[in-house]
Amino acid sequence: MALLFAGALFAAAGACSSDDDDGTSTSSSSSTTSSSSTSSSAGGGGSGGDNSTGGGGSAPVGGGCTEPTEVACSDNVLQDLNLQDDTDAGMITSTPEGMGFLSLIDAVAGGAMATDPTSYTYGRFTDTGLEKVNISDEAALDSMEWDIAFRRSTVRINSGNSGPSCVTGAPIPNAVFDEVTAVPDPAPAARTDSYYSSGCVLQGDASGQPTAPGTALSGFYVYNLDTHCVGMSDQVYLLQLADSRYLKLEITAYYTTENQQLCDNGDPLPQGPTGSGNYQVRWAFLP
Template structure:
């Protein structure tokens, strides 16, 4: 049975802030009055054709329906903590739900109601989640120019107050020129996306603590780290032992921390 993200956050004692598709007249969050993050100018304004589009659709098992997963947000200092229901029908579904697509806004991470099929032509989304795979809108994932850079080492997320001068930004390229999938090395046949380093797999989805800088199509930059794939108790067990229980893990309910950078 799918566990709703709202119930997980309530159980953890979080105060929820629902994401509204229409935005907010009084936004709270990383791009508000205290958050900074003014655009540096657009990086791209027109879509670029996705290379290997047919192979991407087939080998990534993309779907033509909109995923039902929800996104909720809470204030996290000067940034946002977002919880994303990327369960996609459960780990044993022969035809999983589509990815949950979202864009970073001043009010929080906002769901974009599009299908996988539509995502390959849309610049309206920035990031997408399904089970343990996270994509960004560029390269083989989409026609925009969202890029990401892994910061070296394991820096303190809270200590990062500005974007590094010249991060090694990369787009989401995980197919070869001959359109063969490039795996991430986990042994699960998942793609080597720009953010695939957020986890490792000793027998469960263990967080690495990596921090990324993302650059959006409008030029804004943000810091991001994935803190949870499971519920609180299961993630703690995975981090400590590399193993998890058979049931009630809350898997694929992401928690991410992020904030726009000045």
């Protein structure tokens, strides 16, 4: 089976049967999911990979911050990432799972074939689940109210070139989600969402696609060149928020549960809508 980390050729995959063309969001998990909680912020494909060429900005020692910082290369970010001035209608719902949550994120953003997608779906981690933040892409570049954002196969965190906060993320080597019960000692090197050079040139992820930013979490999937679908890498990440709290996070699905299992098993997806852009994310705060 030909596998490439995070999807060389995924930019062309939008035309394949493995991705939705109609922008339809689907419920991809248990029907016991709670209703979404949202808040309005006052603040203003191959898109994956192991980000060996990007996403490597260092984080402040000790972590945490209370004041925003200016986003470097913001004009380039707006253009290169096709950021929007609208607020995406995609919902976020969370259900308790063990000591944490299973969150479902609608990041369909108009569908795989949309030439002018909607904004990212923004969220922040709270004690009651991942809460949606109603904010546009443009306003998000000036806001510390959000922690994480999803659109199609790109996941951003609020730091570096993605936002003015100091959220960091790092893969925990060889980790199994349920076995991570505390912050690893030593902790993996924290990374901000920095994916531009000092000259404001976009630093892509390992896929080599010119519009695929090397974000801190861009290694969450592997792209199957045989079946043209997005398989999960089973990577567990350590995130630190602006309030210095830590959490573990694993993205477990990009499609509906059934279609994700097909893809992960190396089987082709059925023709027609696949539920792409509907994330399932396991996460939990760590002591």
